[in-house]
Amino acid sequence: MAAAAKKGVAKYKLTTRTPAPGNDSQGIAVTTKVAKKYGLYTISDLQKKANKIRFVSQGELDQRLDALPGMVKKYGKFDFKSSKDYDDSLKYKILSEGKGDAAPVSTTDGQLANGNKYTLLKDDKHLWPAYTGPVGLLGYPRLRSHPKMAKALNQVDRSLHLKP
Template sequence: MKKRMNKNLFILVVTALVLTLTLTACGEKSSKIGSGTTVRVGTKDFTENLIVGELYAIALEDAGYEVERVANIAGSVIHTSLVNDEIDLYPEYTGTGLLSVLKMDMITDPEEVYETVKEEYGKQFKVTWLNYSEANDGAGLVIRTEVSKNLGITTISDLQKHAAELRFASQGEVDQREDGIPALEKVYGKLNWKSSKIYDNSLKYEVLRNNEADVAPAYTTEGQLVNTDEFTLLEDDKQVWPPYNLAPVIRDNVLQANPKIADIINKVSAALDTKTITALNAKVDVDKEEYEDIANEFYESIK
């Protein structure tokens, strides 16, 4: 009888010890990842956003969070995905938030744009803008470097003076959109091109390289722009176009439950400027490397 009691007591002690260790381990995991919920990181369906979204995901995983990647969401619906609780955060652009989501008037000062979208997203959507980065994926014009050097064109003001000597590779809508060529002409004056033909956006650098045109619309972080011997991005010296600074947007309830996310993601944003993100884009779009590999390599260099 005594032996049986001792055996039963031993079993109870061992069971209690195992339970204690299990609860301790679970407690440590829960403490490490905040609320213990999976963070769903969304991205839009183009190279730059995929790279930056992957950087967010890697940084969160490195800090102990579970991450679900929800990639390649159309830009027209990703904001809705966020506010409808289908994703928790994603990389957005300040100008997109201002003009496309909030439908507000154009502002060209980067800090003013950021403070405006930050305030309005909080009020309207219960969404927080974390720190914006220096990386600005805005509208621009690219010119063949040979022409830039020959005619001394480095700004859009210079371009306007020489427009009659230049062939424009249009994308059609840029000629009509209020924030396209019409916006430039209101400030810089009429752009009387030598010729203007419409080309598919995906072909513009090939068109310029083949000397079929001299100037084309561009986004300021496109990977091909690393080839400065061939292509020169013109300075918008009168600041017509609004800034499109990269910044993470996150649902308030997720951030409140996991406040450490802010510091984790803000560290990534602080490492991104226009030159850096352009180089990362080039590794994918020009060198044909995988965006996950590029993101992981870059994260290792900044963590």
């Protein structure tokens, strides 16, 4: 927890509950058809087969230190068959129309729930940190007067799975 957050928690006599499970991080997804064809399940796999992959980007990926430059540093050079920039909102449309094979994604994008269409590649060298689920705050006085409240709320939080 950041220092400012800790200070606020102490100042207002709050307690944190158990974080909800999940990870809303960055990643790379490929069409499941391409994943099966080339055996792509990790970003390391993608790096080795990049010359067969048409990459769909949104432009900024090429510049950000936590994106392609970070991928190159962790995994090695990605010599994609092609790389074209599109508006980020079009990435799944481009992939579903067969105009590209792989794209940067948020690991909680709803489209990734359909494993028949898209495969999220495992970040096997841990380039991107986990952005864990929400953490609720509760006031100490309320918690003391309702001791079962934290337990009940933690049960709700555990049901809020953010599936990567």
